[in-house]
Amino acid sequence: MSHSLHKNLSRFYFVYYFFVGVFVPYWALYLQSEHFSPVEIGILMSIFQISRIFAPNFWGWLADHTAKRTVWIRLNTVLGVLGFIAVFWAEGFWSMLLVMGALSLFTSSTMPLSESLTLAHLANTKGHYSRIRMWGSVGFIVASIFLGYLIDLAGISSLLWAILVVQITLFLLTFTLTEANVAPHHTDHFSVWNILRNPAVVALLIGCALMVSAHGVLYNFYSIYLAAHGYSKGMIGWLWSLGVICEIVVFMLMPIIMRRFSLKAIILVSLALAVIRFAMIGLAVDYLVLLLIAQSLHAATFGSFHAATVEVVAKFFNGRHQAKGQAIYNSVTYGLGGAIGGIAGGYALQGLGGELTFLLAAIFPLIGFAVIAFGMKLAETHGDAGMFS
Numbered sequence: 001m002s003h004s005l006h007k008n009l010s011r012f013y014f015v016y017y018f019f020v021g022v023f024v025p026y027w028a029l030y031l032q033s034e035h036f037s038p039v040e041i042g043i044l045m046s047i048f049q050i051s052r053i054f055a056p057n058f059w060g061w062l063a064d065h066t067a068k069r070t071v072w073i074r075l076n077t078v079l080g081v082l083g084f085i086a087v088f089w090a091e092g093f094w095s096m097l098l099v100m101g102a103l104s105l106f107t108s109s110t111m112p113l114s115e116s117l118t119l120a121h122l123a124n125t126k127g128h129y130s131r132i133r134m135w136g137s138v139g140f141i142v143a144s145i146f147l148g149y150l151i152d153l154a155g156i157s158s159l160l161w162a163i164l165v166v167q168i169t170l171f172l173l174t175f176t177l178t179e180a181n182v183a184p185h186h187t188d189h190f191s192v193w194n195i196l197r198n199p200a201v202v203a204l205l206i207g208c209a210l211m212v213s214a215h216g217v218l219y220n221f222y223s224i225y226l227a228a229h230g231y232s233k234g235m236i237g238w239l240w241s242l243g244v245i246c247e248i249v250v251f252m253l254m255p256i257i258m259r260r261f262s263l264k265a266i267i268l269v270s271l272a273l274a275v276i277r278f279a280m281i282g283l284a285v286d287y288l289v290l291l292l293i294a295q296s297l298h299a300a301t302f303g304s305f306h307a308a309t310v311e312v313v314a315k316f317f318n319g320r321h322q323a324k325g326q327a328i329y330n331s332v333t334y335g336l337g338g339a340i341g342g343i344a345g346g347y348a349l350q351g352l353g354g355e356l357t358f359l360l361a362a363i364f365p366l367i368g369f370a371v372i373a374f375g376m377k378l379a380e381t382h383g384d385a386g387m388f389s
Contacts, residue, residue, distance in 0.1 A: 119310075225358070
């Protein structure tokens with residue numbers, strides 16, 4: 001991969017996940033400041049996951065059908081800006097629901113399209129996905145720390161302007177992305193439904209959805225949970241950032257890890273550590289050292305898990321099915337799984353409290369571990385022929 005291509009993709013990932021680092025840790029706190037209940041916050045935050053069920057599949061099909069990705073990435077980012085602007089006038093649950101619905105329809109599709117573009121470039125250049133994705137993690141860290149202190153100093157309303165500026169920047173960066181040539185593949189003549197009927201694909205999608213369900217609770221309510229236990233916005237930003245710092249380390253090591261361990265082993269270890277992580281968050285919120293250890297496990301519960309599953313999806317959905325495959329993966333896992341976790345977490349938080357909510361969230365990756373362990377057969381190391389046999 002050329003230096004300029006790597007730089008442009010890395011910069012785009014940095015700014016996109018800067019947006020995520022602004023939005024995920026603090027948007028629920030903004031909604032709380034507007035006096036929405038935990039159930040309403042759970043529903044509003046889950047609009048993004050629900051949009052991921054439908055929107056990326058349409059854009060993924062369009063990208064594969066037209067053999068263009070950059071055009072649709074650009075359109076999604078500009079429509080995301082226009083959708084968000086209305087938030088400055090939104091008042092009440094239903095108007096906020098409409099605004100967040102409009103925003104989520106487009107922002108939920110930007111990254112699946114970008115992932116398929118990146119993987120198409122990597123297929124032609126033999127680069128490493130994790131070394132580009134790592135810059136997204138850096139962007140998340142910078143955003144979550146910076147916004148934590150900004151909100152402490154300037155108030156929660158500063159979040160709205162920060163999100164708007166980042167979204168406009170992301171749109172401008174789409175003009176630096178170049179189209180990739182997708183190489184023909186021997187499965188091109190297959191229907192995508194032939195791939196989806198593969199039991200290993202079904203197990204992968206179910207296991208990933210269960211993992212993300214637990215993270216749906218985390219993304220929607222972790223900041224609220226910490227604030228209720230007396231943590232400042234600055235400290236909340238640092239706790240979010242710790243997990244992503246550890247995630248970066250894993251992304252840097254993934255080429256080595258994937259040479260030594262099978263993708264199935266990486267996924268299973270990540271799921272097992274997720275069970276421990278969410279149980280610790282539920283049981284040890286008042287013990288900062290244990291909370292720091294739990295956050296460091298984000299390296300596995302997101303970092304190694306995401307890197308390994310994206311590689312698996314890219315192997316199953318190749319050639320002309322590449323964008324559709326990433327869209328389906330995002331729809332089922334981050335869409336359906338995230339929505340289940342986010343909405344269920346809102347009811348659990350309101351009825352059971354934060355400690356029990358996060359403790360119960362550990363059940364999702366536990367079930368996911370069983371599904372992956374018994375439903376998939378990935379014995380070979382990454383890149384070897386027959387890795388799915």
